[in-house]
Amino acid sequence: MRLRVDLLPHGNYPDVVLVIDTLRATTTAVTYLERGAEALLLTRTPEVALGLKGDGFLLGGERGGLPIPGFDFGNSPVEAQSQNFTGKTVVMNTTNGTGASHVAAQSGKHIFLAALTNAHAAARRARAQATEEVAIVCAGTDERVSLEDVYTAGVLAEYLLSLGEFTIDDGARIALTVRRNSGNPLEALSSSLHGGRLNNLGLGEDVSYAAQLSTSTVVPTLVQGEDVPAGTLRFVAG
Numbered sequence: 001m002r003l004r005v006d007l008l009p010h011g012n013y014p015d016v017v018l019v020i021d022t023l024r025a026t027t028t029a030v031t032y033l034e035r036g037a038e039a040l041l042l043t044r045t046p047e048v049a050l051g052l053k054g055d056g057f058l059l060g061g062e063r064g065g066l067p068i069p070g071f072d073f074g075n076s077p078v079e080a081q082s083q084n085f086t087g088k089t090v091v092m093n094t095t096n097g098t099g100a101s102h103v104a105a106q107s108g109k110h111i112f113l114a115a116l117t118n119a120h121a122a123a124r125r126a127r128a129q130a131t132e133e134v135a136i137v138c139a140g141t142d143e144r145v146s147l148e149d150v151y152t153a154g155v156l157a158e159y160l161l162s163l164g165e166f167t168i169d170d171g172a173r174i175a176l177t178v179r180r181n182s183g184n185p186l187e188a189l190s191s192s193l194h195g196g197r198l199n200n201l202g203l204g205e206d207v208s209y210a211a212q213l214s215t216s217t218v219v220p221t222l223v224q225g226e227d228v229p230a231g232t233l234r235f236v237a238g
Ligand SMILES: O=C(O)[C@H](CS(=O)(=O)O)OP(=O)(O)O
Pocket: 021, 023, 024, 025, 026, 062, 063, 064, 065, 075, 094, 095, 096, 097, 098, 139, 140, 141, 142, 194
């Protein structure tokens, strides 16, 4: 079994993909499902999301860290945690995480969303489904490598290695090194460029929330081969 870590999304995934956007899209996605959402529709663009508005969907997303005009929510796990989404479908579009999921879905057989909050459950699901490779894909920020995603990749890689034999690539070696040398999750996320930016926007509580380790067993799972609105990917709790 191969374990691969892409520090940015590259594509060509043959098997299982774990998509990470710790700050904040995949952390928020886990929280929507934790709070009862029936499904998430991750859209290719904000326009696709806005086109679905009014069909009983709730829209969540951001640009520059702030809510998109016309959307119901931002991209905040703390905001999501304070709401009840029972029976609702949340349509999401964010700067990095939703795009990374679309790259993964172009080729991967099984796509899961991972964050620190569901790290161990996501790793277990990946190991159980994989037949040849687990690819951990860091969304990054604006096409640049981001510390918080690489740190989370290291947490996932560490746990996967405790579950069985893998041959690992240099991306995995880098992620494991970052994980072992960046302190605890809150220290790592707080020292990242994006963690600092969210703090400056008054969104520091989201950074603390995202730093919680394995508080959830919900693993957002792509439902393949289903009829979904064009430009969207449908994830449900797994
Ligand atoms: O909402 C976020 O934290 C980021 C916004 S950005 O990196 O400041 O543009 O989006 P995400 O897609 O969750 O990385």
